[in-house]
Amino acid sequence: MSVPEVVPIAYEPGHRTSTVGRWDGGQFFASVTIAFPEGWTAVADWRKHQRWYAVLHRFDAAGRYLESRIAFTGTTAQREGEAGEAAAALLDEWLDALPGRRYESIAIAPFTVRFEGVLFGLVVEEGHGEGGRDWAELYPDGLGFSAPWDGRYDT
Numbered sequence: 001m002s003v004p005e006v007v008p009i010a011y012e013p014g015h016r017t018s019t020v021g022r023w024d025g026g027q028f029f030a031s032v033t034i035a036f037p038e039g040w041t042a043v044a045d046w047r048k049h050q051r052w053y054a055v056l057h058r059f060d061a062a063g064r065y066l067e068s069r070i071a072f073t074g075t076t077a078q079r080e081g082e083a084g085e086a087a088a089a090l091l092d093e094w095l096d097a098l099p100g101r102r103y104e105s106i107a108i109a110p111f112t113v114r115f116e117g118v119l120f121g122l123v124v125e126e127g128h129g130e131g132g133r134d135w136a137e138l139y140p141d142g143l144g145f146s147a148p149w150d151g152r153y154d155t
Contacts, residue, residue, distance in 0.1 A: 011106070018103070021103040022104060029108065030057070048075055054087040065108070065111035070120060071087070110123060133147060143155060
């Protein structure tokens with residue numbers, strides 16, 4: 001089954017899709033996430049390369065991509081939890097500034113954006129091998145959406 005034009009994403013309080021919803025300007029997907037720059041290979045000092053981000057993707061009411069707000073807040077090598085806490089605080093500010101914000105399920109079109117050597121977006125992935133099927137992967141969060149397209153994700 002092919003990927004639909006807009007991919008449903010279920011709002012799940014207390015889980016990784018707890019900061020999705022609608023606002024007066026359309027829909028949003030927000031998260032605190034970690035990523036390594038593209039092309040990075042494992043090394044002993046990986047904590048210096050694992051980067052924390054606050055991310056707010058905005059879409060129109062039909063789910064078409066409008067823009068992303070992305071901010072790097074530090075690496076895992078910093079004082080325990082500091083970069084993640086900074087990302088969460090910044091994301092809270094951004095979400096508080098969305099007029100008419102309400103958390104609920106959304107449906108958005110695939111999109112991509114690169115920021116500081118990291119891929120962000122909802123990317124269509126083609127199935128491979130016998131019985132392979134297509135899916136949409138949210139990067140760098142690692143959430144996969146697939147048939148029956150009910151908004152639930154796999155990690």
